[in-house]
Amino acid sequence: AQTVTQSQPEMSVQEAETVTLSCTYDTSESDYYLFWYKQPPSRQMILVIRQEAYKQQNATENRFSVNFQKAAKSFSLKISDSQLGDAAMYFCAYRSPNNNDMRFGAGTRLTVKP
Amino acid sequence: DAGVTQSPTHLIKTRGQQVTLRCSPKSGHDTVSWYQQALGQGPQFIFQYYEEEERQRGNFPDRFSGHQFPNYSSELNVNALLLGDSALYLCASSLGRPGNEQFFGPGTRLTVL
DSSP states (O other): OOEEEOOOSEEEEETTSOEEEOOEEEOSOSSOEEEEEEEOTTOOOEEEEEEETTOOSOOEETTEEEEEETTTTEEEEEEOSOOGGGOEEEEEEEEOTTOOOOEEOOOEEEEEEO | OOOOEEEOSEEEEOTTOOEEEEEEOOTTOOEEEEEEEOTTSOOEEEEEEETTEEEEEOSOOTTEEEEEOTTSOEEEEEOSOOGGGOEEEEEEEEOSSTTSOOEEOOOEEEEEO
16 A cells, blocks of 8 residues: 655744755555645645656746655655745645545644744 | 535534534536544545545445535535544545546534543
8 A cells, every 4th residue: 555654743944945845655556646735724735736757857836846756756845935824734645546545644844934 | 716615614523423524526526535634644535426426435434424416515424423533524526537636625623522
């Protein structure tokens, strides 16, 4: 079964600085999707960025980018120019292409200091 | 365009009771998935409904059941509540095939006393 591991329960970053959140996963599949979700105190999970495993190019969405290392089964999220509104729980998630079961990590709580 | 909505926002029940949670999918979506998020953990997949049938189920006991209506809205029912059922229950909607993006609702916080 696929598992997702986030080894950083908490991270802190100064406003306007850059922070990287780590995620590793275990799978025997060659094709799959990886996601980073943000969950603010309002509880609603918001998709931050998505990566298809067959794409070698790392996904980027404005200030958010990923470092996808397929061989190492690593999928880290970099947040540049951190803003106060970035403070939230961040979850890494894995899904097979034809599977409805999305597997989440335990999350990383990000604090942004003014 | 209305997103995914869930009701109620909060709910308090006692052990042994039964509870029903409701979810309305994002406009145009036909698939609803339910997740349980215990405090301090990531969400865990309960099941997914498509065309009014359970398409896939996670590792949850039969006390957890669901239903999808012709308008694609869905209910999650939990019978014989246990203290360990206390969690945030998230609904996510998507369109069509399994790999499409899921959009999440704000969740229902269930507390079992």
